[in-house]
Amino acid sequence: MATVLKPQSVSPRLATLSRILDHPTVLSVIFMLPAASILLLFLTYPLGLGIWMGFTDVRIGRPGVFIGLENYISLWYDGVFWLSVFNTLLYTTVATVLKFGLGLWLALLLNHSLPFKAFIRAIVLLPYIIPTVLSAIAFWWIYDAQFSIISWSLERLGLIDRYIDFLGDPWNARWSLIAANVWRGIPFVAICLLAGLQTISPSLYEAAALDGANAWQRFRHVTVPMLMPILSIVLTFSVLFTFTDFQLIYAITRGGPMNATHLMATLAFQRAIPGGQLGEGAAIATAMIPFLVFATVFSYYGLQRRKWQQGAADD
Amino acid sequence: MAGVVVRDVEKAFGSVKVIHGINVDIADGEFVVLVGPSGCGKSTLLRMIAGLEEITSGSIWIGGRQVNNVPPKDRDVAMVFQNYALYPHMTVYDNMAFSLKLRKADKAVIDERVRKAAEILNLSDYLQRYPRQLSGGQRQRVAMGRAIVRDPQVFLFDEPLSNLDAKLRVQMRTEIKALHQRLKTTTIYVTHDQIEAMTMADRIVVMHDGVVEQIGTPLELYDRPANLFVAGFIGSPAMNFIAGTVSRNGSDAWVEAGQGVRLPLPADAPAEAGRQVIYGIRPEHLMLANGSDGVPARVEVVEPTGAETQVFVEMAGTQVTAVFTERHPFRSGERIALSPRLDCVHLFDAETGRHL
Numbered sequence: 001m002a003t004v005l006k007p008q009s010v011s012p013r014l015a016t017l018s019r020i021l022d023h024p025t026v027l028s029v030i031f032m033l034p035a036a037s038i039l040l041l042f043l044t045y046p047l048g049l050g051i052w053m054g055f056t057d058v059r060i061g062r063p064g065v066f067i068g069l070e071n072y073i074s075l076w077y078d079g080v081f082w083l084s085v086f087n088t089l090l091y092t093t094v095a096t097v098l099k100f101g102l103g104l105w106l107a108l109l110l111n112h113s114l115p116f117k118a119f120i121r122a123i124v125l126l127p128y129i130i131p132t133v134l135s136a137i138a139f140w141w142i143y144d145a146q147f148s149i150i151s152w153s154l155e156r157l158g159l160i161d162r163y164i165d166f167l168g169d170p171w172n173a174r175w176s177l178i179a180a181n182v183w184r185g186i187p188f189v190a191i192c193l194l195a196g197l198q199t200i201s202p203s204l205y206e207a208a209a210l211d212g213a214n215a216w217q218r219f220r221h222v223t224v225p226m227l228m229p230i231l232s233i234v235l236t237f238s239v240l241f242t243f244t245d246f247q248l249i250y251a252i253t254r255g256g257p258m259n260a261t262h263l264m265a266t267l268a269f270q271r272a273i274p275g276g277q278l279g280e281g282a283a284i285a286t287a288m289i290p291f292l293v294f295a296t297v298f299s300y301y302g303l304q305r306r307k308w309q310q311g312a313a314d315d
Numbered sequence: 316m317a318g319v320v321v322r323d324v325e326k327a328f329g330s331v332k333v334i335h336g337i338n339v340d341i342a343d344g345e346f347v348v349l350v351g352p353s354g355c356g357k358s359t360l361l362r363m364i365a366g367l368e369e370i371t372s373g374s375i376w377i378g379g380r381q382v383n384n385v386p387p388k389d390r391d392v393a394m395v396f397q398n399y400a401l402y403p404h405m406t407v408y409d410n411m412a413f414s415l416k417l418r419k420a421d422k423a424v425i426d427e428r429v430r431k432a433a434e435i436l437n438l439s440d441y442l443q444r445y446p447r448q449l450s451g452g453q454r455q456r457v458a459m460g461r462a463i464v465r466d467p468q469v470f471l472f473d474e475p476l477s478n479l480d481a482k483l484r485v486q487m488r489t490e491i492k493a494l495h496q497r498l499k500t501t502t503i504y505v506t507h508d509q510i511e512a513m514t515m516a517d518r519i520v521v522m523h524d525g526v527v528e529q530i531g532t533p534l535e536l537y538d539r540p541a542n543l544f545v546a547g548f549i550g551s552p553a554m555n556f557i558a559g560t561v562s563r564n565g566s567d568a569w570v571e572a573g574q575g576v577r578l579p580l581p582a583d584a585p586a587e588a589g590r591q592v593i594y595g596i597r598p599e600h601l602m603l604a605n606g607s608d609g610v611p612a613r614v615e616v617v618e619p620t621g622a623e624t625q626v627f628v629e630m631a632g633t634q635v636t637a638v639f640t641e642r643h644p645f646r647s648g649e650r651i652a653l654s655p656r657l658d659c660v661h662l663f664d665a666e667t668g669r670h671l
Contacts, residue, residue, distance in 0.1 A: 203400035206367050211414035211461070212388040221413070225404040 051289075053282035060276040071283035080259050081284065084267040088291075090174065091263060092242045095181045099238060100231075102182065103189025108223075110190065111197045121194075128187035136251030139180040143167050143252070167253055170260030177261055180248055185241070189234055196230035197223070236299035240292060264288050317378025317468040317501060318343045319364060324373035326359055326525075333359055334525040336373065341518075346495050346502045350512035351522035352548070357505045358473055360522070364503060365394050365471050378468050393462035394471040397478065399454045401446040401461075407433075408442040411460045425464075432463040435494070452483045459494065470495075472504040476511065488514055509549050513537070521545050543668035546595050546661060552625060554595050555635045558665060563588040570594045570662075572631035576610055581657045585671045592671065595661035598625070601637040601653045609652030612637075614645045628653070 020026055054071055058064030075081045110121055127135065142149055143166035151163040166176045200223065208218045246265040249255065255262035255270060262270070264284055272281020319341040326334040334356045341347045349357040362368040364375055366387035374383050382390050393414075401410050408429055409416075415425045433439045436456040446454055455475060462470055472491070476484045492515050495502050506512055512519045513533040521528040521536065521544070529541040533549075540546035546554045559572035561580070568580040570592060578594050586592055604610075612628035612635065619625075619642070626637045626645055630653065637653055645651065662671040 201398065201400065203396045203398055204402065206365075206387075207394070207396060207400040207402075207461075208413075209367070209387045210365060210392065210394050211465075212417045214388070217417060222402065225402075228404075 050282045051286050053279055054286040055283075056279045058278045058282075060273075060278060064279055067279070071280050072287070075280070075283060075287065080262065081267065081287075083259055084262040084264050084284075085287075087174065087261060088243060088263045088265075088288075091178060091181070091245070092239060095178050095185065095242050096235070096238055098178070098182045099185040099189050099242075100235065103186050104193055106186060106190040107193035107197055110194050121191075124190055125187050127184050128191075132184065132247040133251050135184060136180070136248050139176075139183075139248075140167075140252050143176050168257055170257060173253055173257060173261045177249060177252060180252065181242060181245060184248065185238060189238060192230060192234045193227065196227045200226045232299055236296065239295050239299070243292060243295065244288065318345075319469060319501060319503065320376040321360070321364070322374045322376070324360070324363065324375060325371045326356070326363060326368065327371045332371075332525065334371075337522075337525075337527055339520055339527065339530065341501060341503065344499045344501055346492070346504065346515060346517045347520060348504045348506060348512040348516035348518075349520045349522060350506055350509055350548075351528075353507060354524075355522040356525040357507075357522050361394075361471055361473055361503060361505045364469070365392055366390050391467050392469040392471055393465050393467040394473065395455075395458045395462055395475045397474040399446070399458040399478075401454055401457055403446050406443050406445055407438060407449070407457050407460075410446070410457055411464050414461070414465050428464045428466075429460075432460040435463065435497070436460050436490075451479050452487060455479065455487060456490075459491070463494075463498070466500075468501065470500050470502040472502065474506055475504075476506070477508075484511075491515065510551060513549065519549075521548060523548075539670070540661065541670055543593060543595075543663045546663070546670070550597060552598050552636045552638065554597050554661070555601075555633070556663075557594045557596075557631055557633050557635070559592060559594055559631070561586045561588055561590045561592055561662075572633075574632050576631035578610060578631070578660075579655065579657060580660060580662070584660070584662060586662055591665035593663040593665055593668075595663060596655045597659060598636040598638040600656040600659035601635070602656065603639065603643065604652040604654035607652070609654035612651055612653050614647055614649045614651060616647065617645050 021030075053064070055066055055068060056064035057067050057070070106124065110117065110124065114120060141147060145163060145165055145168060148163060148166060150166075151160065154160045155163070165172060167173045204222050204226070205218055208222050213221060244265050245263060246269065249261055249263055249266045250269070253261045255266045259267075264287065268281045268284035268288075270281075271277050271284060275281070319339075321337055321339040321341075324334060324337045325332065337356075337360060339347070349360060351357050359368060363370050364377075366382065366385065370383055374381050376382065377390060377392065402413065405413065411429045411432060412425045415428065429442070430439070433442055436459060438453065438456055438460060441449060441453060441457075446457065449457065455478075458475070475491070476487050479487060488511060491504075504511075504515060516533055518530060518532055519536055520530050523544050528548075529536060529545045531539075536545055536549045540549060540554075543556070547556065557570070557572050557578060559570035559578060561584070562569055562571045562577075566582045568582055568584050570578040570580060572578055572594065578596075580586075602609075610630060612630040614626060614628050615634070616627040617624060618627070622640070624639050624642060626639065626643075628635050628637060628651070635653075663669065664671060
């Protein structure tokens with residue numbers, strides 16, 4: 001029995017509405033709205049406000065006025081600010097290199113069949129699970145001038161006569177903080193790279209072995225290129241996290257001694273909140289943006305899917 | 316080029332023994348196929364020859380040299396993997412050149428050999444592509460090219476065609492065989508597909524549960540299977556098996572199967588009366604008989620393929636397949652009579668499964 005489809009008897013207005021709602025562009029805008037508004041409210045607005053505040057002389061308890069680039073000009077002649085830039089770059093570079101070297105090494109170890117593999121993997125994650133402030137306090141004790149377990153052990157071993165002043169000397173303090181950051185950061189790198197290693201087909205290694213590659217050549221020609229995509233993602237995140245680190249520094253040294261361990265993030269906080277100079281703090285924080293954008297753009301190009309990862313398209 | 320000798324080889328993974336003493340002699344230039352169902356140990360044996368698995372006991376010789384403790388890279392064997400194992404970050408050219416580069420071969424030599432292999436395999440137009448940009452059959456050829464450029468003593472193939480579609484599989488089968496005829500390199504080829512084994516091999520090694528069931532040329536295995544397993548594994552559609560008891564009356568001999576059905580035997584059949592046997596007959600050796608001459612059967616399903624027609628019948632309580640090249644107008648449920656060709660009947664001991 002053939003049924004004749006009659007035009008539904010709805011009002012033309014409703015029909016227009018339903019046609020508009022069926023449009024993919026309209027639909028996608030509607031569906032994105034909740035997520036977009038959260039982003040706008042909690043990310044874009046604070047970021048915009050921060051940048052604006054950098055151009056004002058706002059203080060705690062007093063609305064500021066627009067002063068143009070004055071904050072930035074005064075920072076330009078501020079030795080402490082430049083010291084914090086230097087510290088941040090040193091901290092990020094050295095810690096990242098160490099985290100990746102040690103993390104890759106650990107991932108390669110864990111990728112082999114070890115006894116108690118699952119247990120060891122769980123232990124590796126431990127530094128990452130502990131709240132940052134908690135581990136910072138632990139490191140504070142480890143580096144304490146009087147109660148340091150490192151100094152105590154080295155003295156007992158007869159290697160030193162006098163306790164090391166870990167946090168009192170500028171360079172000691174810097175290296176101490178880098179060590180703490182590396183300790184905290186390795187699990188993230190190691191677990192990510194381990195995940196990457198496990199996606200590499202074992203038959204590639206077997207094929208390489210039959211092709212005559214020794215262990216180093218297999219690492220160089222199979223592991224490294226296959227790991228590259230995930231390596232660059234992890235590298236980006238690691239650089240961003242390290243560059244903007246705050247908790248560890250603030251809990252262990254608060255930027256001391258003599259601003260020797262102030263990173264840009266801690267200095268911005270120091271000037272803005274305890275110091276009350278919200279405008280100047282915002283300017284310091286804003287000054288981090290070019291560095292972060294550079295790191296992101298750098299990795300964006302580094303991250304671009306390599307030709308061999310792309311689909312079946314012709315050249 | 317070189318022969319391969321496998322002597323009393325056993326393999327155990329922990330306490331689980333998967334290969335129980337295997338002996339195979341492969342002559343120089345021979346194309347040998349290891350065939351068997353999944354888990355029979357054929358791939359493990361191949362991997363032991365390649366050096367990717369350790370040998371638990373016994374020894375393997377390649378070209379007169381014992382290789383038990385020789386690492387894979389020094390065995391001078393090339394392997395084609397089931398998943399091809401092409402390096403995804405290298406072009407076709409670099410994939411093929413990789414082993415020669417590692418060996419620090421001269422650039423001109425590498426170029427010449429890669430281009431020659433590419434020409435043989437019809438890959439010349441794809442040398443600058445990445446594996447991702449190739450079809451399954453092309454990737455398969457690159458994997459073969461990678462093996463060819465090395466000019467190894469032995470080629471090892473581990474189920475190389477199982478990821479390809481049916482049509483391509485038939486085509487690649489022919490290509491691999493032609494390649495072997497051209498290069499004459501000793502080849503060991505693993506498959507679970509008996510048709511691949513039959514069509515490609517000089518000799519077939521049938522494996523089952525970690526032991527060798529039979530070694531022989533394809534037609535030897537087909538015509539004279541050593542036991543029930545080989546008889547059932549080689550040939551498609553598979554050989555029919557009907558259980559029964561040997562009976563004799565003067566010069567007449569037959570197998571008394573279920574439901575009073577008598578399956579005829581040649582008078583010189585090597586089995587005394589009263590023996591429990593399995594009666595084996597290949598589908599194409601069942602002829603259509605006239606009326607009461609043959610064994611009664613009831614047609615169940617008819618499957619015409621064009622060239623031939625497969626007829627599934629019920630005979631002596633067992634499902635039996637017959638293949639006819641003529642086109643008979645059978646209908647389901649029809650009663651027909653089939654007569655086995657007496658010279659093609661196989662008898663197996665019901666207990667041991669050995670061919671009698």
